[in-house]
Amino acid sequence: MPPQDGNGASQSAETGTWKVKAGLAQMLKGGVIMDVVTPEQAEIAQEAGACAVMALERVPADIRADGGVARMSDPEVISRIIDAVTIPVMAKCRIGHPVEAQVLEALGVDYIDESEVLTPADERFHVDKRPFKVPFVCGCRNLGEALRRIGEGAAMMRTKGEAGTGNIVEAVRHIRTVWDGIRRLQHMPVEELMAEAKELGAPYELLLETRSLGRLPVVNFAAGGVATPADAALMMQLGADGVFIGSGIFKSEDPAPRAKAVVQAVTHYQDPEIIAEVSRGLGQPMRGLEISQIPEEELLAKRGW
Amino acid sequence: MKIGVLALQGDFEEHITVLRNLGANTSEVRLPEQLQDLDGLVIPGGESTTISRLLVRWQLIDPIRRRASEGMAIWGTCAGAILLAERAPDLDREGLRLMDIGVERNSFGRQVDSFEADVDVTGFAGPPFRAVFIRAPRITDVGGAATALAQLPDGAIVAAQQDRLLTTVFHPELTDDARFHQHFLALAANGAGARLPRQADTTDAVGQTA
Numbered sequence: 001m002p003p004q005d006g007n008g009a010s011q012s013a014e015t016g017t018w019k020v021k022a023g024l025a026q027m028l029k030g031g032v033i034m035d036v037v038t039p040e041q042a043e044i045a046q047e048a049g050a051c052a053v054m055a056l057e058r059v060p061a062d063i064r065a066d067g068g069v070a071r072m073s074d075p076e077v078i079s080r081i082i083d084a085v086t087i088p089v090m091a092k093c094r095i096g097h098p099v100e101a102q103v104l105e106a107l108g109v110d111y112i113d114e115s116e117v118l119t120p121a122d123e124r125f126h127v128d129k130r131p132f133k134v135p136f137v138c139g140c141r142n143l144g145e146a147l148r149r150i151g152e153g154a155a156m157m158r159t160k161g162e163a164g165t166g167n168i169v170e171a172v173r174h175i176r177t178v179w180d181g182i183r184r185l186q187h188m189p190v191e192e193l194m195a196e197a198k199e200l201g202a203p204y205e206l207l208l209e210t211r212s213l214g215r216l217p218v219v220n221f222a223a224g225g226v227a228t229p230a231d232a233a234l235m236m237q238l239g240a241d242g243v244f245i246g247s248g249i250f251k252s253e254d255p256a257p258r259a260k261a262v263v264q265a266v267t268h269y270q271d272p273e274i275i276a277e278v279s280r281g282l283g284q285p286m287r288g289l290e291i292s293q294i295p296e297e298e299l300l301a302k303r304g305w
Numbered sequence: 306m307k308i309g310v311l312a313l314q315g316d317f318e319e320h321i322t323v324l325r326n327l328g329a330n331t332s333e334v335r336l337p338e339q340l341q342d343l344d345g346l347v348i349p350g351g352e353s354t355t356i357s358r359l360l361v362r363w364q365l366i367d368p369i370r371r372r373a374s375e376g377m378a379i380w381g382t383c384a385g386a387i388l389l390a391e392r393a394p395d396l397d398r399e400g401l402r403l404m405d406i407g408v409e410r411n412s413f414g415r416q417v418d419s420f421e422a423d424v425d426v427t428g429f430a431g432p433p434f435r436a437v438f439i440r441a442p443r444i445t446d447v448g449g450a451a452t453a454l455a456q457l458p459d460g461a462i463v464a465a466q467q468d469r470l471l472t473t474v475f476h477p478e479l480t481d482d483a484r485f486h487q488h489f490l491a492l493a494a495n496g497a498g499a500r501l502p503r504q505a506d507t508t509d510a511v512g513q514t515a
Binding site: 012013014015016017019020023024026027028029030031046047048049050051052086087088105108109110111133134135263264266267268271 | 312313314315316317318319335350351352354355358359362383384395410411415416417418419420421422423433437438439440476479480
């Protein structure tokens with residue numbers, strides 16, 4: 001909406017550019033984004049050092065337990081969380097539900113997560129994210145999925161993991177798979193890239209960019225199953241730019257110290273002595289789920305196309 | 306010359322990339338002992354509440370202040386600007402409070418109001434600097450010891466300098482324009498004799514900081 005009277009922007013000023021959308025994710029790097037369902041939880045997360053919060057009605061573990069259709073949260077819940085903290089606030093819309101995204105933009109959230117944790121609204125297509133001023137983060141399990149989402153306008157990625165399980169195994173699988181896809185590109189002669197683009201179902205130009213950068217063209221966090229400081233540091237050592245932690249904080253025995261410890265472990269992810277120190281006496285982590293015990297149709301990571 | 310980049314949280318890698326491309330020897334700083342023998346320290350963009358807590362937790366505040374008094378140059382971008390300010394009333398932890406400026410956090414609005422704009426910078430030759438403002442703070446006042454380096458058309462101050470301390474509320478590390486990084490390397494190299502970049506003959510700032 002340039003020019004904006006009163007906020008100092010000039011004729012040259014532009015809002016909603018790719019640079020400011022991708023740039024906010026760059027500011028979140030090396031940080032922890034925590035799921036919260038109340039203003040009080042948001043304050044605990046901010047106090048612990050979270051670099052952003054994800055405003056929700058229910059954390060993924062409860063969504064999983066409750067079943068039924070999971071939708072965008074009540075705007076009232078989101079607005080109260082926005083009012084409670086000064087750090088960025090994210091919120092989730094359903095895959096392929098642009099109107100939920102429009103509502104979240106109107107509420108003033110800082111990032112929209114088009115998320116497989118909610119029940120998809122469209123089983124073929126995702127939201128066209130480019131026309132929005134607010135940036136989007138999307139989940140991925142592999143390079144092709146990541147580059148399709150970026151092609152649609154996502155300014156940040158997160159590997160999916162399996163949300164609400166407290167089990168890190170899927171998060172590890174997904175981030176390793178993304179890196180494997182990137183390394184493959186880097187060792188591929190250029191004439192093979194178009195066929196690889198066809199194989200991956202991803203835009204050719206983004207393959208070229210990823211190959212030359214040696215990483216995804218946008219910030220990539222890890223998500224889905226982080227429960228301990230060591231889990232968070234593991235994702236950082238595997239090359240994540242930062243960590244989302246959902247049920248892992250507020251489904252644990254003592255959320256505040258655990259939240260703080262996870263933040264410290266992400267900053268000092270290469271320092272085992274510090275990770276050991278911050279991991280002491282945190283009480284019980286959330287109770288985890290064995291992935292193989294979850295019925296196939298209840299796996300969230302499979303949602304997204 | 307050795308430049309540290311505070312790596313508690315934020316876009317420290319982006320700063321390191323630009324500095325390395327300019328030939329600087331860089332290192333990541335997470336603990337007090339990593340401040341030794343630095344000529345300059347960059348405090349990157351990030352979340353100021355997060356970085357302020359980590360500065361306290363890892364007991365970095367006093368060591369950074371001490372190194373600054375010994376002549377280490379410091380440049381804060383965005384969150385870094387908030388942490389350098391003497392007056393940051395809406396930061397709920399004590400920052401470094403090294404620069405005679407006041408700041409207001411998230412002063413331009415939420416993320417949908419984040420913007421890019423051209424700014425003229427005192428002493429920079431060439432075209433205006435394309436500045437990226439992300440949930441940016443604003444410099445609300447500049448005291449006698451500091452000097453404004455750049456303003457938006459409505460007068461909002463967006464960059465300032467005080468001797469070897471530099472602050473920008475926008476993110477030069479997100480652009481291909483390395484003039485601020487070059488300027489900071491010059492500050493770090495010049496030590497106590499550093500001065501503002503000279504522009505023609507009209508900068509009223511040169512005399513104040515020489």
